[in-house]
Amino acid sequence: MTRLFASDLHLDPARPEVTEQFLGLLQELEGRSGSLFLLGDLFEAWLGDDLPGALGETVAVALRKLANTGTALYLMQGNRDVMLGESFCEAAGALLLEDPCLLEIHGAQVLLTHGDALCTDDGAYQRLRALLRDPDVRSGLLALPERQRRALAGEARAGSRAHQSRLSYEVMDVNAEAVVRLLRESGADVLLHGHTHRPGIHQLTVDGRERTRIVLGDWHAGSSVLHWTDDGYRLLSQPR
Numbered sequence: 063m064t065r066l067f068a069s070d071l072h073l074d075p076a077r078p079e080v081t082e083q084f085l086g087l088l089q090e091l092e093g094r095s096g097s098l099f100l101l102g103d104l105f106e107a108w109l110g111d112d113l114p115g116a117l118g119e120t121v122a123v124a125l126r127k128l129a130n131t132g133t134a135l136y137l138m139q140g141n142r143d144v145m146l147g148e149s150f151c152e153a154a155g156a157l158l159l160e161d162p163c164l165l166e167i168h169g170a171q172v173l174l175t176h177g178d179a180l181c182t183d184d185g186a187y188q189r190l191r192a193l194l195r196d197p198d199v200r201s202g203l204l205a206l207p208e209r210q211r212r213a214l215a216g217e218a219r220a221g222s223r224a225h226q227s228r229l230s231y232e233v234m235d236v237n238a239e240a241v242v243r244l245l246r247e248s249g250a251d252v253l254l255h256g257h258t259h260r261p262g263i264h265q266l267t268v269d270g271r272e273r274t275r276i277v278l279g280d281w282h283a284g285s286s287v288l289h290w291t292d293d294g295y296r297l298l299s300q301p302r
């Protein structure tokens with residue numbers, strides 16, 4: 063069975079070519095009965111499952127179509143689409159995964175996470191992240207009218223851009239100690255995440271055991287997908 067992993071597509075009505083490539087991938091997978099894991103930031107912005115917009119609806123329909131042909135679908139929230147919830151997943155025929163989430167593949171313990179929780183050098187962001195995972199804060203935000211939610215999302219994006227421009231390249235990457243801690247606590251052999259937009263495969267030793275950290279790339283200039291088959295895994299990118 064083939065398992066595919068992707069993240070950071072940042073689907074946005076302003077960039078229809080990314081959506082086209084993604085819908086093309088979904089179509090290719092029809093009838094192959096593998097599984098597809100989307101590990102966060104599928105959407106550039108998400109106001110709530112009650113306001114999916116035309117793009118959200120198109121994606122839900124395409125995912126549901128694929129699910130109906132036998133592909134198991136799994137979604138995880140990212141930082142951009144942190145408000146994504148059970149209703150969208152139900153419409154899409156997908157299962158909403160906790161972050162982090164442990165999965166066994168051919169005897170290897172694989173820990174899936176979006177990756178933003180590993181950027182512990184950015185204290186301000188981590189406080190915001192915790193806030194947006196508080197159930198009371200979430201229901202408060204989701205109760206706001208569309209106009210206000212749209213304004214807040216716009217402010218968050220502008221604030222995030224201004225904040226990032228003040229941070230160093232290192233601060234925006236994962237923290238090495240946070241990676242070690244997560245691998246130690248979870249007992250995972252492989253840590254698989256996105257978020258940093260720095261695709262790669264890194265080997266490290268934790269508690270005397272070889273571990274692997276796989277980083278998925280973004281879809282800005284083309285796709286980035288990890289293919290995990292019975293023969294092992296390959297991180298493939300396809301230009302547009």
Ligand code: MN
Pocket residue numbers: 070102103140141142176178256257258
């Ligand atoms: Mn992200």
